[in-house]
Amino acid sequence: MDIIVEAISLTKRYNNVIAIDNISFNIYKGEIFSFLGPNGSGKTTTVEILACIRKPTSGTAKILGYSINKEVNEIKKRIGILPQEFTFFDLLTVKECVEFIGKIYGTKYDIKQILEIFRLEEYKNKKFRELSGGLKRRVGLAMSIVNDPDLLFLDEPTTGLDPESRRDVWKYILNLKKLGKTIFLTTHYMEEAEKLSDRIGIIIKGKLVVLDEVKNLINNYGGGFRLVIYLDKNIEENVVKILQDNNYKFDKKDNVIICNLSNKREANLLASELIRKGIENFEMKYPSVEDAFLNLVGYKISEMGELI
Amino acid sequence: MRRILAIFLVFLKNWLRNRSALFFSFIFPLLLLLIFASIFTSERTQPITIFVQNQDQETQLSKVYESILNKTFNVEKIPSNISSPVNYLKTKKQGLITFKIRILIIPKGFEENATTLAMKEAIRLQILNLQRTLSSPYINESIKQEIIKGINVLQNVYSNLPNKTLNIKLITESEDTDYLLLNSILTQINGSFINNLIGVNATFSINHETVYERRISAVDYYLAGLLAAFVMTNGLFSTAPTLVEIRVKGILKRLLGTPLQKHEWFLGIIFSILLINSILLLEMLLAAVIIFKAKIGFNVYWILIFYIGMFFFIGLGVFIGSMVRSEETAIALVNLIGFPMMFLSGAFWPLEIMPDFLKYVAQVLPLYHFHTSLRYIMVFGDTTPVINNILIVVVLSLSFTILSIKFLRWKET
Ligand SMILES: Nc1ncnc2c1ncn2[C@@H]1O[C@H](COP(=O)(O)OP(=O)(O)O)[C@@H](O)[C@H]1O
Numbered sequence: 001m002d003i004i005v006e007a008i009s010l011t012k013r014y015n016n017v018i019a020i021d022n023i024s025f026n027i028y029k030g031e032i033f034s035f036l037g038p039n040g041s042g043k044t045t046t047v048e049i050l051a052c053i054r055k056p057t058s059g060t061a062k063i064l065g066y067s068i069n070k071e072v073n074e075i076k077k078r079i080g081i082l083p084q085e086f087t088f089f090d091l092l093t094v095k096e097c098v099e100f101i102g103k104i105y106g107t108k109y110d111i112k113q114i115l116e117i118f119r120l121e122e123y124k125n126k127k128f129r130e131l132s133g134g135l136k137r138r139v140g141l142a143m144s145i146v147n148d149p150d151l152l153f154l155d156e157p158t159t160g161l162d163p164e165s166r167r168d169v170w171k172y173i174l175n176l177k178k179l180g181k182t183i184f185l186t187t188h189y190m191e192e193a194e195k196l197s198d199r200i201g202i203i204i205k206g207k208l209v210v211l212d213e214v215k216n217l218i219n220n221y222g223g224g225f226r227l228v229i230y231l232d233k234n235i236e237e238n239v240v241k242i243l244q245d246n247n248y249k250f251d252k253k254d255n256v257i258i259c260n261l262s263n264k265r266e267a268n269l270l271a272s273e274l275i276r277k278g279i280e281n282f283e284m285k286y287p288s289v290e291d292a293f294l295n296l297v298g299y300k301i302s303e304m305g306e307l308i
Numbered sequence: 309m310r311r312i313l314a315i316f317l318v319f320l321k322n323w324l325r326n327r328s329a330l331f332f333s334f335i336f337p338l339l340l341l342l343i344f345a346s347i348f349t350s351e352r353t354q355p356i357t358i359f360v361q362n363q364d365q366e367t368q369l370s371k372v373y374e375s376i377l378n379k380t381f382n383v384e385k386i387p388s389n390i391s392s393p394v395n396y397l398k399t400k401k402q403g404l405i406t407f408k409i410r411i412l413i414i415p416k417g418f419e420e421n422a423t424t425l426a427m428k429e430a431i432r433l434q435i436l437n438l439q440r441t442l443s444s445p446y447i448n449e450s451i452k453q454e455i456i457k458g459i460n461v462l463q464n465v466y467s468n469l470p471n472k473t474l475n476i477k478l479i480t481e482s483e484d485t486d487y488l489l490l491n492s493i494l495t496q497i498n499g500s501f502i503n504n505l506i507g508v509n510a511t512f513s514i515n516h517e518t519v520y521e522r523r524i525s526a527v528d529y530y531l532a533g534l535l536a537a538f539v540m541t542n543g544l545f546s547t548a549p550t551l552v553e554i555r556v557k558g559i560l561k562r563l564l565g566t567p568l569q570k571h572e573w574f575l576g577i578i579f580s581i582l583l584i585n586s587i588l589l590l591e592m593l594l595a596a597v598i599i600f601k602a603k604i605g606f607n608v609y610w611i612l613i614f615y616i617g618m619f620f621f622i623g624l625g626v627f628i629g630s631m632v633r634s635e636e637t638a639i640a641l642v643n644l645i646g647f648p649m650m651f652l653s654g655a656f657w658p659l660e661i662m663p664d665f666l667k668y669v670a671q672v673l674p675l676y677h678f679h680t681s682l683r684y685i686m687v688f689g690d691t692t693p694v695i696n697n698i699l700i701v702v703v704l705s706l707s708f709t710i711l712s713i714k715f716l717r718w719k720e721t
């Protein structure tokens with residue numbers, strides 16, 4: 001597999017803050033590689049070092065075979081970037097924004113096609129400041145592929161968007177992957193990392209806690225399947241009886257029973273048993289990246305990106 | 309070049325699509341020109357100021373003459389060692405609207421001539437007296453002979469005394485509309501001086517010379533003043549807040565992720581302001597020439613100064629934009645620098661109507677040197693009297709351009 005990014009012992013200090021601490025990883029051709037971590041964990045710092053916007057304090061990296069220390073221009077020609085909280089010149093139209101970046105690269109591009117990919121045709125003459133948050137990100141994505149880059153850096157591409165726009169942006173990111181782009185994505189949304197990534201690196205306080213394929217992360221750290229049963233007085237006894245009769249392990253907390261199961265088959269069996277007894281107020285929980293994260297880190301990440 | 313052009317166009321579009329920026333860059337200066345130039349076109353009438361150079365230094369009579377002038381005119385003295393009073397005044401005149409070159413020179417030998425005239429007159433009267441005595445029947449022959457001898461001696465003395473005339477030199481601007489008035493007042497003063505004081509019935513002539521001086525009209529004054537002031541605001545306001553905004557909003561980061569180079573970024577910005585100022589210049593010139601019939605010489609030097617001066621303000625703006633952290637601070641700072649400078653430098657109204665201490669304040673403001681040199685060259689086509697102002701502008705522009713290149717942010721640490 002072609003290595004697109006090879007980060008070797010990257011460290012960055014700002015005065016006394018260590019933003020990233022001796023990080024090494026590879027990104028392979030065609031994958032979506034994500035950094036998942038709360039605010040301040042060093043995601044942006046890593047992206048900006050790899051995109052040659054900042055210099056590392058120590059360590060180095062090769063991007064598409066070029067050194068970030070010596071071949072900055074070669075790298076910049078071949079990458080695209082969507083910075084965190086992307087904004088651009090307010091008074092330029094969508095089309096002008098894309099064309100402006102095009103002129104800076106000086107490479108050939110098909111403006112019609114790019115607008116089409118991101119469904120921006122109908123907005124092409126709208127000023128940037130008149131766009132909704134989701135549309136702004138789409139324009140940012142469009143701008144990031146003008147030079148037909150091999151590698152894309154998407155730094156928190158959906159942060160601050162409402163859930164609907166977020167899903168909308170996901171669609172376009174997956175589309176970019178289909179176009180053969182290698183993508184380095186950062187996020188603090190568990191669901192986003194899980195839905196989009198091939199591999200995820202969990203980064204906390206500048207250190208990579210774990211780095212693996214999504215399914216391995218879930219299998220190794222996500223815990224088993226769970227059935228969550230919501231109780232009311234009438235059924236409580238009934239449910240407890242069923243579980244005890246069948247030797248299921250469970251925790252009861254207030255009006256909720258969480259039952260840990262070893263696999264999907266076992267979960268289905270219990271579910272059908274419950275339905276047969278007329279109990280329908282329950283949920284099947286598959287293990288997710290969120291579970292893996294919780295198990296590994298001991299915290300969740302809030303909507304705002306803070307550890308909780 | 310392609311990238312510089314791209315940056316240039318973005319800045320230009322950003323500017324031209326911003327209504328308030330458009331108003332303050334192009335419409336506001338034009339309005340001010342229209343208002344100021346029409347209001348101040350009518351001149352005030354005041355005691356006429358004349359500049360007196362007394363070359364007959366330290367003589368009593370010339371001082372008396374001066375004190376008589378002083379009663380009618382507002383007299384300002386030109387030191388007697390100045391060899392070219394005209395050039396002396398041209399230097400003083402720079403930047404002042406109502407200042408007119410009106411020089412009265414009391415020539416060397418003024419007192420001597422006057423006393424000679426008086427002596428000759430006294431002798432002439434004495435001869436007349438003696439001649440009258442001669443015709444008296446009561447005088448005997450021998451006395452008559454003595455008197456005739458005396459008359460002869462006196463006539464001898466009289467004809468040996470040189471024939472002097474009393475005169476002064478008056479130099480005015482050839483387009484001075486008040487010359488006739490000035491001349492008739494002086495003729496009266498001179499007449500009474502020579503008749504009543506010297507007691508001679510002779511002419512006291514005025515040798516009139518003119519110098520060609522293009523008058524600074526109101527439109528001349530305000531054209532240069534407003535051009536300079538708005539080159540300043542364009543330079544400051546289109547750089548500092550914008551650069552901070554670009555940095556704070558993260559637009560700079562987006563650009564840093566492309567192969568764009570620092571010098572392309574810098575030049576793109578500079579060229580956009582250059583064009584904005586060129587449009588301003590063109591628009592103001594057209595208004596001045598068409599509406600106010602301003603006569604502006606197309607001299608390379610003022611065009612050079614116009615463009616060189618702009619770099620000081622752009623440099624200062626870029627410098628501020630690179631140093632401060634918030635857009636509000638940048639706006640506050642450029643306002644703090646721009647507005648007092650506009651009003652105190654004499655760009656908006658002539659310094660001569662301002663209190664004396666403000667005239668000194670003006671001299672330390674870069675804008676003063678900018679509009680003064682710009683105006684002088686625009687109106688008079690000559691750089692010599694304003695060479696110091698020009699030097700200040702050039703040095704400031706150079707320093708701040710270097711400073712801005714050095715401090716312009718083009719990386720993240
Ligand atoms: N320019 C900077 N100067 C000083 N500290 C910084 C700077 N940028 C980031 N940091 C610090 O470095 C750490 C990592 O920040 P960042 O890379 O932005 O994290 P993330 O993108 O994951 O939120 C944080 O503690 C942040 O405060």
Ligand SMILES: [Mg+2]
Pocket residue numbers: 040043044045084155156
């Ligand atoms: Mg970040």
